[in-house]
Structures are given as C-alpha cells and as structure tokens.
Amino acid sequence: MIDLILSVCLLADPGTCREEHLHYESRGSLAQCMMLAMPYVAQWAGEHPRWTVKTWRCDWPQREGQPT
Template sequence: MNMINLVLTVCAVASPNTCEERNLSFAADFSLKQCAMAAQPYIAQWVGEHPKWTAVRWRCEYPHHDDKA
C-alpha cells in the first residue's frame, strides 16, 4: 500500500473568503486520479466533523518525503 494525501481547500461558512488547505492522509492502492474520483466520502466525513467549514475543491497527491519540517 502507498500513502496518498487528499488535499482539501476548505472555506469558513461564516466567512467564505477565509480559506485554508487541509491534508487527509491514508493508505491506498490506486492512482491519484482514482483517489480524486473516490474522495467524496472522505470529504463528507471531514465536513461532517467540521461543520464551520465547507470544502470548495480537492486534489490528491503523493506525500513529499523530502519536505523539511
């Protein structure tokens, strides 16, 4: 299994111009395109747990192992 990041752009419901990126990481055995197409349940769960935010777009990417903390 490989790790995939689902990168959500979320905006505050009370202030739609206040937007941030959130990363959801999970183990998956499929392509980035398949990840993006299968993302809705993960997005729905995140939004359900964070009702003050709404998801406006998303993308999938492989984690960057060489990023510095």
C-alpha cells in the same frame, strides 16, 4: 500513502480559507483517489460544520526536505 488535499473556507467568513491534508493508505493511482475521495470529503465536512469544502485533489505526500 496518498494525500487528499481539501481547500476549505470558513462559512462565517468566506475569505478565510486554508488547505486540509487527509492521508490514507492506497495502492491505487491519483485518478482512483479522485474517484474514491467523496466519502472522505463528506466525512470531513460532517465533522467540521463551520467550514465548507470548495475543492479537493489528490497528490503524493511531500517527503521531508523535498521542495514543494
């Protein structure tokens, strides 16, 4: 599993931002995730028209009880 983390802000209030986590199964590396992320980012943006995606990154999901 890889965690695609989007930093998104509300279009009507650009100061209101949050992170969205999209999980998907991948056997590749984080670098491959970044190269292949655009369709997932575009899909999320299309499904959430009130929000704009500012940045995204890939990371391994945090395990329960593991420090962040």
